[in-house]
Amino acid sequence: MKILAFSCREDEEDLFYRFGEKYGAEMILRREAPRMDRAELARGIPCVSIVTTPFDGKMMEAFYAVGVRMVSTRTVGYDHMDVARAKELGMAVGNVAYPPEGVADYAVMLILMSIRRAGLILARGAVQDYSLRGVRGRELHNLTVGVIGTGRIGRRVIQNLRGFGCRILAYDLHPGELEGNARYVPMDTLLDESDVITLHTPATADNTHLIDREAIAKMKPGVLIVNTARGSLIKTEALAEGLERGRIGGAALDVVEHESGIYYRDLKGVPLDNREMALLRSFPNVILTPHTAFYTDQAVSDMVEKSIESCVAFMREQRL
Numbered sequence: 001m002k003i004l005a006f007s008c009r010e011d012e013e014d015l016f017y018r019f020g021e022k023y024g025a026e027m028i029l030r031r032e033a034p035r036m037d038r039a040e041l042a043r044g045i046p047c048v049s050i051v052t053t054p055f056d057g058k059m060m061e062a063f064y065a066v067g068v069r070m071v072s073t074r075t076v077g078y079d080h081m082d083v084a085r086a087k088e089l090g091m092a093v094g095n096v097a098y099p100p101e102g103v104a105d106y107a108v109m110l111i112l113m114s115i116r117r118a119g120l121i122l123a124r125g126a127v128q129d130y131s132l133r134g135v136r137g138r139e140l141h142n143l144t145v146g147v148i149g150t151g152r153i154g155r156r157v158i159q160n161l162r163g164f165g166c167r168i169l170a171y172d173l174h175p176g177e178l179e180g181n182a183r184y185v186p187m188d189t190l191l192d193e194s195d196v197i198t199l200h201t202p203a204t205a206d207n208t209h210l211i212d213r214e215a216i217a218k219m220k221p222g223v224l225i226v227n228t229a230r231g232s233l234i235k236t237e238a239l240a241e242g243l244e245r246g247r248i249g250g251a252a253l254d255v256v257e258h259e260s261g262i263y264y265r266d267l268k269g270v271p272l273d274n275r276e277m278a279l280l281r282s283f284p285n286v287i288l289t290p291h292t293a294f295y296t297d298q299a300v301s302d303m304v305e306k307s308i309e310s311c312v313a314f315m316r317e318q319r320l
């Protein structure tokens with residue numbers, strides 16, 4: 001049973017071999033990301049494992065044509081794949097689950113960094129400016145935090161926040177059970193009453209630019225926005241405008257629009273093809289991290305293992 005893993009990082013290599021052996025799969029590891037013109041690499045291999053790079057309908061067709069029957073992404077989100085086209089072709093697609101704690105911890109870290117202006121404190125410290133001007137923070141127990149999306153990660157964020165004593169509002173298209181001191185409210189109430197808004201919803205066709213000019217106009221002046229979910233949830237132009245006008249007090253973003261091809265690469269000295277990202281980086285009250293909320297020892301191990309496990313289960317079932 002052969003599996004071709006694209007975009008294999010150095011820190012995944014041992015895991016691929018170890019879990020390949022555990023599940024009886026022969027692993028072929030490639031550093032390159034999958035592309036149309038790389039479909040030939042997968043000729044005769046039934047399953048490929050990918051990460052975040054786009055895998056559109058044309059790529060599904062190209063990989064299907066060389067014999068690939070399953071594309072497994074080593075991520076929870078699968079908005080980078082054309083699942084509908086895969087289904088039409090009769091190809092299986094899969095994603096993985098790893099514990100929500102890593103991303104939830106990171107979201108809380110970004111919330112705390114935002115309310116304490118840690119980005120600015122660290123930037124100033126780097127040039128030996130230890131003054132207090134402009135870095136007075138706020139205390140979480142005095143604030144209301146709005147959590148948009150109460151899936152596994154959103155719920156874990158709520159649990160984490162309980163100890164801080166803040167008021168917690170939640171919104172989800174499909175409300176579930178919330179323990180503790182969080183309560184579901186309509187979206188407009190959450191936007192109107194939250195001092196901090198944190199996003200935890202998957203990217204879908206319907207929630208692109210969920211946070212746009214209209215939503216920002218409904219927010220509390222000085223609101224802090226934290227995004228560890230997907231860049232497409234926020235219209236960057238509207239966010240930048242809100243920051244420029246002082247309506248938004250700050251943002252901590254682990255994801256941004258059009259990050260693909262930029263994040264996870266060392267692009268020192270290279271002009272970036274993403275002006276909005278450059279604009280965001282120019283704000284002293286914006287913290288940008290390169291989609292690293294997921295990046296823990298536990299998550300990386302689970303991403304590799306679950307991807308192999310699901311490919312092997314598929315090949316067994318299909319007798320491939």
Ligand code: COI
Pocket residue numbers: 051052074075076077078291294
């Ligand atoms: C996911 O698993 O959905 C992530 O966001 C992690 C990542 C490597 C894109």
